[in-house]
Amino acid sequence: MAVVNNASLFSTLNKAQTQAVSSNASTVAILAGPGSGKTHTLTSRVVWLVDHVGYQPCDVLVATFTVKAAREMRERIGKALGGGREKKIVLGTFHSIARRYLATYGQRIGLDPKFGIADDSDSRAAKAWISKKKARGTVDDAPTNSKTGKDVESKAFMTCFAEYQQHLERANLLDYDDLLLRCVELLRRYPSCVSNIQSVLIDEYQDTNGVQYELMRLFAQERRRITIVGDPDQSIYGWRSAEIRNLFRFLRDYHGTEEISLEENYRSSSSILDVSLRVIQQDKDRYEKVLLPVHNKGTRPVLRRLKNQMDEADWIVSEIKRAKAMSGGIIKEDDVAILLRSAILSRHVESALGKNGIPYKMIGGFKFYERTEVKVVLDYLRIIHQPDNNDALARIINVPKRGIGDATVKSLLEEAERGSTSLWKLLVKHCRGDRNAKTTIRKQTEQKISGELLKMINNLRTKWVEADQGKGFDLVELIEQLLKDLGFEKHLEDTYGDEYESRWSNVQEFVALAAEFMKDPKPYGRGRSAGYCRRGTGLEWPMVFIPAVYKGSIPHIRSDDDAEERRLLYVAMTRAQALLYLSCPLYGSHTSNDALQLSPFVEDLSATQFLKRGPSFERPIMQEVARILRRELPPEDAIYKGMAYMTPIEDNLFPDPTEAKETGEVISWSLF
Ligand code: ATP
Numbered sequence: 001m002a003v004v005n006n007a008s009l010f011s012t013l014n015k016a017q018t019q020a021v022s023s024n025a026s027t028v029a030i031l032a033g034p035g036s037g038k039t040h041t042l043t044s045r046v047v048w049l050v051d052h053v054g055y056q057p058c059d060v061l062v063a064t065f066t067v068k069a070a071r072e073m074r075e076r077i078g079k080a081l082g083g084g085r086e087k088k089i090v091l092g093t094f095h096s097i098a099r100r101y102l103a104t105y106g107q108r109i110g111l112d113p114k115f116g117i118a119d120d121s122d123s124r125a126a127k128a129w130i131s132k133k134k135a136r137g138t139v140d141d142a143p144t145n146s147k148t149g150k151d152v153e154s155k156a157f158m159t160c161f162a163e164y165q166q167h168l169e170r171a172n173l174l175d176y177d178d179l180l181l182r183c184v185e186l187l188r189r190y191p192s193c194v195s196n197i198q199s200v201l202i203d204e205y206q207d208t209n210g211v212q213y214e215l216m217r218l219f220a221q222e223r224r225r226i227t228i229v230g231d232p233d234q235s236i237y238g239w240r241s242a243e244i245r246n247l248f249r250f251l252r253d254y255h256g257t258e259e260i261s262l263e264e265n266y267r268s269s270s271s272i273l274d275v276s277l278r279v280i281q282q283d284k285d286r287y288e289k290v291l292l293p294v295h296n297k298g299t300r301p302v303l304r305r306l307k308n309q310m311d312e313a314d315w316i317v318s319e320i321k322r323a324k325a326m327s328g329g330i331i332k333e334d335d336v337a338i339l340l341r342s343a344i345l346s347r348h349v350e351s352a353l354g355k356n357g358i359p360y361k362m363i364g365g366f367k368f369y370e371r372t373e374v375k376v377v378l379d380y381l382r383i384i385h386q387p388d389n390n391d392a393l394a395r396i397i398n399v400p401k402r403g404i405g406d407a408t409v410k411s412l413l414e415e416a417e418r419g420s421t422s423l424w425k426l427l428v429k430h431c432r433g434d435r436n437a438k439t440t441i442r443k444q445t446e447q448k449i450s451g452e453l454l455k456m457i458n459n460l461r462t463k464w465v466e467a468d469q470g471k472g473f474d475l476v477e478l479i480e481q482l483l484k485d486l487g488f489e490k491h492l493e494d495t496y497g498d499e500y501e502s503r504w505s506n507v508q509e510f511v512a513l514a515a516e517f518m519k520d521p522k523p524y525g526r527g528r529s530a531g532y533c534r535r536g537t538g539l540e541w542p543m544v545f546i547p548a549v550y551k552g553s554i555p556h557i558r559s560d561d562d563a564e565e566r567r568l569l570y571v572a573m574t575r576a577q578a579l580l581y582l583s584c585p586l587y588g589s590h591t592s593n594d595a596l597q598l599s600p601f602v603e604d605l606s607a608t609q610f611l612k613r614g615p616s617f618e619r620p621i622m623q624e625v626a627r628i629l630r631r632e633l634p635p636e637d638a639i640y641k642g643m644a645y646m647t648p649i650e651d652n653l654f655p656d657p658t659e660a661k662e663t664g665e666v667i668s669w670s671l672f
């Protein structure tokens with residue numbers, strides 16, 4: 001019997017949060033602004049349901065939208081629940097939960113239990129394959145009675161779609177959408193798969209789309225107990241058809257839902273909150289709600305103009321150093337987040353950080369799993385799990401280099417397709433000498449394929465299979481052995497030169513994520529593919545930088561939804577606890593002489609709401625910062641004593657190109 005310690009659970013909750021956590025209503029909806037403790041309330045409710053109401057952890061299902069957020073939640077619940085009981089909770093992204101149900105029960109709807117996950121490049125491969133078929137006239141041969149051009153187009157599209165699906169089926173792959181759709185099918189036909197579920201809780205509900213809504217409904221079909229928390233202002237998946245309408249749909253479908261609003265912001269200083277609200281309030285069609293700061297004013301956010309992107313990156317580094325020094329070390333590197341609208345912006349920032357020896361972790365959101373080095377590892381894992389995955393094998397057959405060119409791979413793939421076999425089987429046959437060579441493979445290459453690739457994968461597969469008998473590798477050991485066998489670090493060094501360290505750290509981050517996946521309860525924990533990390537929600541940092549606040553970056557040039565772009569900026573700004581810096585270079589690339597324009601989302605606020613330079617870190621300001629962060633500021637003399645020679649005290653190393661030329665500017669350095 002669990003020890004119920006309500007006092008400590010409730011000591012961290014305000015009145016509205018307490019009401020939400022301990023509500024007896026079957027359905028509860030918490031709609032509130034950023035930093036108001038929604039995730040905190042949701043995780044506390046999970047603890048309440050297990051410890052007080054008495055549900056078994058494995059009968060509670062918690063879904064959110066990113067791997068990172070899921071990981072954070074499991075940690076928060078683990079701390080409060082104790083005894084490692086959080087591991088039993090069915091907790092993850094919608095995709096990962098769907099994947100786990102399909103892995104366990106998918107056979108009931110005709111799925112091969114060893115299905116793999118198709119990534120974007122699989123669909124690209126499929127599309128290329130479809131266009132090849134089209135070129136041969138297969139699609140045009142499709143019977144058509146249509147009269148209008150549109151019909152012909154949609155028929156052709158349907159044929160392409162059918163072929164794409166067949167391609168996935170042959171390779172035993174599900175794409176991201178299939179995961180959700182097939183899980184819906186499973187739970188509709190076999191409700192017993194989720195009949196144990198006592199309660200369903202959804203974080204970041206604003207990002208739920210139609211299929212996810214249906215999944216949520218199905219997860220909870222036995223007892224209809226659901227808690228949702230969300231913030232319409234943070235909905236950023238419009239392009240993936242997330243629908244704010246789903247909020248209203250929920251209230252309509254679940255009568256008697258207890259609606260609770262949380263109105264205090266515990267995260268940010270009141271000036272950060274104030275400016276963020278001014279940004280979002282430019283959107284006139286929003287669901288307005290109250291959000292009051294708990295913290296004092298703190299220091300005003302900064303909107304800094306710089307000459308170019310290089311200066312911008314160097315300035316960020318100098319501000320990090322300055323804050324670290326002037327705070328006496330209570331702000332450290334891992335308190336800082338630099339939030340980039342798109343991956344392309346990372347180049348200058350990464351190089352400035354690298355040059356200055358500032359350790360950093362690149363968390364690329366969605367892009368993380370798209371990074372070449374991570375994809376290679378994923379592809380190897382796919383093949384270990386499922387050797388007939390032609391697309392994956394074709395991508396890595398020559399990574400690291402084994403002397404097999406694109407033309408040979410293509411020709412081998414075609415040969416395999418003609419013989420209705422897989423590339424893997426073809427290679428095995430070839431290396432055994434049972435194949436009449438149609439595509440020539442050089443002797444040296446053949447040795448590498450048979451002696452290195454096939455052998456290594458077979459060995460690893462054996463170890464993976466033996467894990468069930470307790471003899472083999474778990475996922476992390478498997479990946480580590482794979483990296484060793486491949487000489488992957490050396491491969492990255494040879495391929496990327498200077499850039500290799502950040503690439504290698506991505507691979508290590510991937511191993512760390514795999515370790516997280518391993519913490520999932522069996523039978524779900526085995527063989528999961530990597531997750532769907534799209535943004536780091538639920539996160540907060542003492543010091544946040546948002547560079548490149550210019551038109552074309554935010555709103556992004558390829559986006560046609562300004563309101564959504566504004567929400568993105570709002571989400572980014574509201575991650576900051578004590579120090580928030582926006583910046584905008586005057587010029588972008590070397591190739592363009594056109595000045596960049598400040599983002600329209602901050603243009604009108606720029607003159608009054610922001611500081612033009614980083615704040616002077618005087619004692620009272622630093623005391624405020626420390627209070628917001630609930631940290632102890634060292635005494636003033638200790639701060640100055642600990643300061644390195646020539647540490648900049650003010651933000652005045654970089655000229656502001658919009659200011660009139662300053663004469664005789666005093667540059668203050670620390671000379672202690
Ligand atoms: P977001 O909208 O960004 O997802 P959120 O509403 O989920 O934010 P949380 O991440 O749960 O907010 O909480 C924000 C911060 O406020 C956290 O540091 C949390 O510990 C703190 N917090 C939440 N509730 C309280 C409270 N009652 N007392 C003190 N701190 C709190």
Ligand code: MG
Binds near residue numbers: 537538
């Ligand atoms: Mg949250």
